[in-house]
Amino acid sequence: MSKNALFSKKNRSLLTDPLDDNNPVTVQVLxxxxxxxxxxxxxxxxxxxxxxxxxxxxANVVVSLLRKFIPSRIRIIVQLVVIASLVIIVDEVLKxxxxxxxxxxxxxxxxxxxxxxxxxRLEAFALANSPWESFLDGLxxxxxxxxxxxxxxxxxxxxxxxxxYGYPVLxxxxxxxxxxxxxxxxxxxxxxxxxxxxxxxxxxxRNKKLIxxx
Amino acid sequence: MQELANIFIKSIFIENMVFAYFLGMCSYLAISxxxxxxxxxGMAVIFVLxxxxxxxxxxxxxxxxxxxxxxxxxxxxxDIDLSFLSFIMFIAVIASMVQLVEMIVEKFSPTLxxxxxxxxxxxxxxxxxLGGSLFMQERAxxxxxxxxxxxxxxxxxxxxxxxxxxxIREKIRxxxxxxxxxxxxxxxxxxxxxxxxxxxxxGIKL
Numbered sequence: 001m002s003k004n005a006l007f008s009k010k011n012r013s014l015l016t017d018p019l020d021d022n023n024p025v026t027v028q029v030l031x032x033x034x035x036x037x038x039x040x041x042x043x044x045x046x047x048x049x050x051x052x053x054x055x056x057x058x059a060n061v062v063v064s065l066l067r068k069f070i071p072s073r074i075r076i077i078v079q080l081v082v083i084a085s086l087v088i089i090v091d092e093v094l095k096x097x098x099x100x101x102x103x104x105x106x107x108x109x110x111x112x113x114x115x116x117x118x119x120x121r122l123e124a125f126a127l128a129n130s131p132w133e134s135f136l137d138g139l140x141x142x143x144x145x146x147x148x149x150x151x152x153x154x155x156x157x158x159x160x161x162x163x164x165y166g167y168p169v170l171x172x173x174x175x176x177x178x179x180x181x182x183x184x185x186x187x188x189x190x191x192x193x194x195x196x197x198x199x200x201x202x203x204x205x206r207n208k209k210l211i212x213x214x
Numbered sequence: 215m216q217e218l219a220n221i222f223i224k225s226i227f228i229e230n231m232v233f234a235y236f237l238g239m240c241s242y243l244a245i246s247x248x249x250x251x252x253x254x255x256g257m258a259v260i261f262v263l264x265x266x267x268x269x270x271x272x273x274x275x276x277x278x279x280x281x282x283x284x285x286x287x288x289x290x291x292x293d294i295d296l297s298f299l300s301f302i303m304f305i306a307v308i309a310s311m312v313q314l315v316e317m318i319v320e321k322f323s324p325t326l327x328x329x330x331x332x333x334x335x336x337x338x339x340x341x342x343x344l345g346g347s348l349f350m351q352e353r354a355x356x357x358x359x360x361x362x363x364x365x366x367x368x369x370x371x372x373x374x375x376x377x378x379x380x381x382i383r384e385k386i387r388x389x390x391x392x393x394x395x396x397x398x399x400x401x402x403x404x405x406x407x408x409x410x411x412x413x414x415x416x417g418i419k420l
Contacts, residue, residue, distance in 0.1 A: 026398070029240065029243050029244065029398060030240060031240070032236065032239035032240055032243065033235075033236045033237050033238065033239045033240065033341045033345075034236075034341075036236040036239065037235055037236045037237075076309070076338070076339075077309060080305050080306075080309060080338075081302065084301050084302040084305050085302065087301055088298060088299075088301055088302065091298075091301070092298060106352060107345060107348035107349060107352060110300075110301050110304075110344065110348050111237070111341050111344060111345055111348070113301060113305055113344060114305075114339050114340065114341040114343075114344045114345075115341070116240040116339060116341075119339055188410075188413065189233065189234055189235075189236070189409055190233065190405075190406040190407070190408075190409030190410045190413065191406065192236070192406075193236075193402045193403065193405045193406035193409060194402070194403055194406035194407075196402050197395075197399050197400070197401075197402030197403040197406065198403075200395075200398055200399040200402065201392075201394050201395050201399045202394075204393075204394035204395070204399065205394040211393050211394055211396060212396050212397030212398065
């Protein structure tokens with residue numbers, strides 16, 4: 001790779017592939033836990049997505065810089081320590097600046113540590129590639145994760161509570177006057193699974209090569 | 215006694231790791247293709263959860279919490295609060311316990327090792343395990359017995375969930391699922407339906 005080609009075709013695809021064809025949530029099946037648990041409201045989903053983008057990019061770059069020094073026998077522990085330190089930073093920052101959101105996310109900030117998306121990308125990519133490529137890979141995968149998170153939260157908050165980002169959209173549009181009722185079911189945990197299932201269904205109808213055998 | 219039974223039932227059915235908090239979903243989806251392997255994984259999770267939750271409970275109460283160091287270092291340490299370190303301590307305890315358990319099981323029970331063996335290393339990054347410790351910290355259980363019961367019950371809840379979905383997935387192979395929904399998609403939707411079924415336990419109190 002020439003030094004000037006910071007955005008060569010290969011690097012661009014590192015960034016764009018995880019958004020659709022190789023999406024971490026719907027194709028690689030990584031990082032499902034948090035994708036489902038904190039999608040009741042758009043606000044917590046956005047905060048979570050930003051936290052993961054930060055942890056993922058920094059962890060990818062750090063591990064990629066260290067990749068020649070880490071003995072492969074203890075690499076899991078090293079990766080966990082890098083991730084855990086970054087997550088502690090995120091947790092303290094959230095507690096300091098957006099305390100109410102941090103209360104809502106409860107244990108799920110801590111669970112970024114075991115979010116398999118991050119471990120998976122470190123193992124599969126950062127350990128074998130240069131820092132800049134790893135940064136792009138981290139950014140792409142974190143965005144691929146983030147947009148699924150935000151899409152799920154959008155539908156759950158809109159249909160379940162009739163608000164978006166805490167703003168009462170449906171009420172202001174006057175839809176309740178027509179006899180519409182909120183679907184309280186969407187707020188309950190199981191519907192997050194069904195929503196992701198439907199997103200996967202739509203994606204695979206469009207993109208036939210992702211279809212699995214039974 | 216009643217309090218313990220209450221925690222036990224609650225952690226299995228009402229606050230089920232998979233259906234209420236989506237913890238351990240990655241291994242849940244990846245390993246639930248056959249009942250046999252999912253039983254192995256479920257056993258390993260029960261095992262590790264019932265060991266790590268009490269250990270982390272002791273760690274929180276005697277090292278990390280505000281004023282917890284007094285018993286060791288005297289009264290001038292009453293203001294020390296190390297709880298920001300809990301993530302990194304928990305994950306270190308879990309990773310080393312998993313390693314230790316693997317070695318002990320390999321030495322003393324080769325049959326158990328051959329059935330759990332492959333799954334034990336995977337558990338260090340299973341979020342159900344770390345989640346168990348974090349919930350234990352957040353809910354502040356009164357004594358160590360409660361923590362043990364909570365860890366064991368959560369493990370059983372996870373075991374029930376993965377064995378259930380594996381049994382359904384074995385059968386669904388013979389059904390005519392829409393092509394785009396095959397594999398991952400239908401598994402998600404079935405898990406959602408199982409979650410709705412588990413919600414009927416809500417509000418049960420002994």
